[in-house]
Amino acid sequence: MEKSHFISSISETPIPEFEAGLDPSSEHGADLRFHGVVRDREDGRVITGIDYSAYRPMADNELQAVIDAMSGEHPDHRVAIHHRLGFVPAGEASILIRVQTAHSASAFELCREYLRRIKTSVPIWKAPIFQEIAT
Amino acid sequence: MEKSHFISSISETPIPEFEAGLDPSSEHGADLRFHGVVRDREDGRVITGIDYSAYRPMADNELQAVIDAMSGEHPDHRVAIHHRLGFVPAGEASILIRVQTAHSASAFELCREYLRRIKTSVPIWKAPIFQEIAT
Numbered sequence: 376m377e378k379s380h381f382i383s384s385i386s387e388t389p390i391p392e393f394e395a396g397l398d399p400s401s402e403h404g405a406d407l408r409f410h411g412v413v414r415d416r417e418d419g420r421v422i423t424g425i426d427y428s429a430y431r432p433m434a435d436n437e438l439q440a441v442i443d444a445m446s447g448e449h450p451d452h453r454v455a456i457h458h459r460l461g462f463v464p465a466g467e468a469s470i471l472i473r474v475q476t477a478h479s480a481s482a483f484e485l486c487r488e489y490l491r492r493i494k495t496s497v498p499i500w501k502a503p504i505f506q507e508i509a510t
Numbered sequence: 511m512e513k514s515h516f517i518s519s520i521s522e523t524p525i526p527e528f529e530a531g532l533d534p535s536s537e538h539g540a541d542l543r544f545h546g547v548v549r550d551r552e553d554g555r556v557i558t559g560i561d562y563s564a565y566r567p568m569a570d571n572e573l574q575a576v577i578d579a580m581s582g583e584h585p586d587h588r589v590a591i592h593h594r595l596g597f598v599p600a601g602e603a604s605i606l607i608r609v610q611t612a613h614s615a616s617a618f619e620l621c622r623e624y625l626r627r628i629k630t631s632v633p634i635w636k637a638p639i640f641q642e643i644a645t
Contacts (some may be wrong), residue, residue: 401550401601407621408543409614462535466536480545482623486542490614 380453381442385434385499386460390468393457403453403475405482409490415465416454417503424464426502433459437497445489452485458499514638515528515588516577520634521595525603526592528592538610540586540617550600552638559599561637568621572632580624587620593634 384393390410400406419463442454454477463469472493474486519528524566525545535541548560577589588610598604607628 387516399601400547403550405548405601406547409540409617410543412535412539412541414539427526448611462594466534468541477549479546479622479625482544485615487618488586 376416381446382455383435383438383457384431385431385438385458388457388459389456390459391470392470394473397455397473400453400475403477405474405476405479405483406487407474407476407479407482409472409486411470411490412468413414413463413465417505418431419498421506422465422503423506424467424504425469426462426504427458427460427499428502429458429460429499434497435484435501438493440490440494445473445492448483449481452481453507454485454489456489456493458493458497460499462504516572517590517591518570520564520566520573523592523594525592525594525606526605528587528590529606529608531596532545532608535588535610537569538612540609540611540614541608541619542614542617542630544605544612544621546605547603547632548598552640556641557600557638559597559602559639560604561639562593562595562604562634563567563598563637564593564595564634569634570630571629576624576627576631580620580627581621584616584620587616589624591624591628593632594630597635597639610617 438456455473458470472486472489474482476482480496550556573591590608593605607624608619609617611617
């Protein structure tokens with residue numbers, strides 16, 4: 376069975392594990408990967424990480440809708456998107472958007488547009504976990 | 511010793527090996543990686559890969575000049591760039607440009623600009639290796 380060129384998942388799987396399963400391609404000269412990384416501060420306060428949660432059926436549907444729209448508008452690319460759920464420590468990635476295209480210009484445009492649409496429409500909730508202050 | 515935030519190399523080291531040595535960061539919310547991949551065709555003919563060569567001192571200087579200019583213009587980012595030399599099989603990457611920024615918009619802009627400047631000014635020569643036709 377041919378593998379899908381439009382892959383998405385939302386789960387507790389860490390990004391590197393998802394990424395390790397991705398295929399290379401000799402048809403696509405551009406392979407662009409955006410990792411959204413948890414920063415160690417939120418509103419100036421130190422955090423240890425972020426806890427991500429979602430109502431999965433709704434989040435999965437919305438992410439699939441983004442991919443359906445983008446693949447309709449731009450058929451000549453591949454994409455793999457993974458959003459991690461649960462606690463993600465600062466310094467680790469919570470999302471990967473990987474776009475493969477024949478040439479580089481469209482990889483940058485599409486990857487950025489995926490990010491924009493996902494931020495706008497996929498309901499995933501974030502709870503920053505603040506560092507305990509020793510007293 | 512603090513590691514440099516502006517790393518570049520041009521050598522026969524494969525991209526995944528270079529990439530494995532890169533550090534994460536909990537200060538940068540965006541980690542964008544452009545891989546330029548060798549395609550399996552050149553002018554419609556099947557190729558097995560591309561042989562890359564360079565006069566190293568000149569290529570190293572020009573790449574360093576790109577990084578010096580970009581780090582001066584945009585101090586708030588990190589970059590790691592590696593161009594592979596020698597034979598690179600179709601489907602493998604010949605260049606990696608990794609940009610880390612606090613937020614995503616500038617990661618896309620800077621990564622694209624690095625690619626543009628490198629293509630324009632760093633002298634690396636490509637020789638496609640065409641597949642032998644059995645007769």
